[in-house]
Amino acid sequence: MTASRNEDFNYRLWRYDGAPGELIPLLQSAQDHFGYIPRRAISYISEVTGVPESEVYGVITFYSQFRLQPMGKYVIKACDGTACHVQNSRTIIDTLEDELGVEVNGTTGDGLFTLQTVACLGCCSLAPVLMINDDTHGKLTPQSVRKLVREYRRREESARREDASCARA
Numbered sequence: 001m002t003a004s005r006n007e008d009f010n011y012r013l014w015r016y017d018g019a020p021g022e023l024i025p026l027l028q029s030a031q032d033h034f035g036y037i038p039r040r041a042i043s044y045i046s047e048v049t050g051v052p053e054s055e056v057y058g059v060i061t062f063y064s065q066f067r068l069q070p071m072g073k074y075v076i077k078a079c080d081g082t083a084c085h086v087q088n089s090r091t092i093i094d095t096l097e098d099e100l101g102v103e104v105n106g107t108t109g110d111g112l113f114t115l116q117t118v119a120c121l122g123c124c125s126l127a128p129v130l131m132i133n134d135d136t137h138g139k140l141t142p143q144s145v146r147k148l149v150r151e152y153r154r155r156e157e158s159a160r161r162e163d164a165s166c167a168r169a
């Protein structure tokens with residue numbers, strides 16, 4: 001993390017004066033700093049602000065922008081905008097949840113995938129669409145979506161095996 005982000009987080013904590021709305025920017029800067037809001041940041045914020053941890057936690061879980069887990073290596077943004085919705089995006093999202101074993105906004109246990117939904121990816125003619133990091137995939141079906149996720153898993157697995165054999169050599 002950059003020094004300025006670190007300073008921003010600490011600066012916000014330092015100038016916190018107890019105004020109710022201030023917890024949100026504080027949590028935002030913690031998330032910018034860590035990439036998510038770890039347990040230790042909740043304790044730290046609670047200690048400095050005097051807001052009980054359970055309350056801080058309540059605010060975090062209320063707003064979908066906040067994450068309690070780090071993002072996966074691959075962020076899947078499944079579109080659920082109008083054009084995608086009429087092309088059955090809900091089924092695509094259900095399939096993703098099933099294939100990944102997480103709900104929307106969740107991250108797989110191996111830290112590989114985070115599943116999110118978005119309102120429009122700007123390529124409605126390809127509906128239903130998703131993005132995995134910077135790559136767009138369109139005209140999806142439940143079958144193609146499972147295949148896609150398995151391809152990413154397979155690629156990761158073989159990269160891991162290559163790394164392991166390099167380390168042994």
Ligand code: FES
Nearest residue numbers: 079081084121124
């Ligand atoms: S609604 Fe899905 S890309 Fe536009």
